[in-house]
Amino acid sequence: MPDQAPTTATDDALIIAGKAYSSRLIVGTGKYASYAQNAEAAEAAGAEIVTVALRRVNVADKGSERLVDHLDPKLFTYLPNTAGCYTADEAVRTLRLAREAGGWNLVKLEVLADQKTLYPDMSETLIAAKALIQDGFDVMVYCSDDPVYARKLEDAGCCAIMPLGSLIGSGLGVQNPVNIRLIVEQCKVPVIVDAGVGTASDAAIAMELGVDGVLMNTAIAAAKDPVRMARAMKHAVIAGREAYLAGRMAKKRYADPSSPLGGLI
Amino acid sequence: MNLFLNGEATEAPDGATVGEFLRQLAMPEKGVAVERNREIVPKSLYGTTRLTEGDQIEIVQFVGGG
Numbered sequence: 001m002p003d004q005a006p007t008t009a010t011d012d013a014l015i016i017a018g019k020a021y022s023s024r025l026i027v028g029t030g031k032y033a034s035y036a037q038n039a040e041a042a043e044a045a046g047a048e049i050v051t052v053a054l055r056r057v058n059v060a061d062k063g064s065e066r067l068v069d070h071l072d073p074k075l076f077t078y079l080p081n082t083a084g085c086y087t088a089d090e091a092v093r094t095l096r097l098a099r100e101a102g103g104w105n106l107v108k109l110e111v112l113a114d115q116k117t118l119y120p121d122m123s124e125t126l127i128a129a130k131a132l133i134q135d136g137f138d139v140m141v142y143c144s145d146d147p148v149y150a151r152k153l154e155d156a157g158c159c160a161i162m163p164l165g166s167l168i169g170s171g172l173g174v175q176n177p178v179n180i181r182l183i184v185e186q187c188k189v190p191v192i193v194d195a196g197v198g199t200a201s202d203a204a205i206a207m208e209l210g211v212d213g214v215l216m217n218t219a220i221a222a223a224k225d226p227v228r229m230a231r232a233m234k235h236a237v238i239a240g241r242e243a244y245l246a247g248r249m250a251k252k253r254y255a256d257p258s259s260p261l262g263g264l265i
Numbered sequence: 266m267n268l269f270l271n272g273e274a275t276e277a278p279d280g281a282t283v284g285e286f287l288r289q290l291a292m293p294e295k296g297v298a299v300e301r302n303r304e305i306v307p308k309s310l311y312g313t314t315r316l317t318e319g320d321q322i323e324i325v326q327f328v329g330g331g
Contacts, residue, residue, distance in 0.1 A: 083331065101298035
């Protein structure tokens with residue numbers, strides 16, 4: 001969209017698998033009261049990419065609303081996920097079906113370990129990532145904040161590394177900023193904090209660590225006013241990015257007056 | 266013939282193709298993917314892929330998710 005003004009204060013684009021995005025906020029499409037509210041929140045967030053899940057068609061109830069009727073796949077980049085997959089085989093099967101249904105190669109891989117934590121199973125994730133990349137997919141990968149596995153996933157050819165800030169749906173924010181920063185420093189592909197953001201400051205903190213973007217669902221969908229929170233998140237991501245690029249002042253242990261010391265009466 | 270659609274027993278006319286089966290279900294071809302016995306049926310083959318007794322058919326679409 002070269003003739004459109006950038007939607008953020010910064011002109012620096014987020015480039016994923018060769019495509020440029022002006023928004024650094026990716027939003028989910030789950031847990032909303034309705035698809036209509038979902039669409040309103042996605043627009044308020046300024047998101048260009050939305051994650052979507054793949055599920056069986058409800059044959060008995062074909063009159064039910066469809067996601068595509070509210071979030072136009074021509075306006076939003078659909079990012080099919082593998083939520084609910086606990087093995088590499090399930091994840092690969094799901095994303096091949098997603099590619100057939102939508103025709104897109106860009107996918108979000110997540111292979112979960114258990115239902116209580118939804119923590120990623122990293123060995124299965126790596127197996128699935130390799131299989132998908134071999135099959136021509138562009139894989140954005142949900143992963144733990146382990147820099148070693150992050151490097152293995154990048155070496156395997158993933159187009160974005162997406163470590164958790166904290167557990168999916170927990171709203172606990174970035175629990176291990178040191179590891180997130182280590183991943184940022186070593187990674188040559190975009191790093192996106194996926195999961196754990198609870199409120200706007202969490203998103204800003206993630207961006208101030210130098211990550212390239214933030215992916216969230218529950219923080220917006222479970223807010224009392226999801227559309228307003230979506231707007232807050234948009235501003236937080238922009239603010240965090242700007243602060244990171246601006247370069248923060250050094251921390252000091254004692255006060256440093258802002259007004260001149262000379263000329264005091 | 267008897268087959269399974271999304272895990273539930275159902276029926277389809279003998280010799281029906283995947284395309285005919287979708288039309289019988291009043292299912293739009295756009296935005297869905299079909300799997301027959303764990304193999305994806307590409308849209309280009311809906312008209313020529315014939316269902317057989319006992320087939321396990323999955324039809325999926327995009328829904329909201331995080």
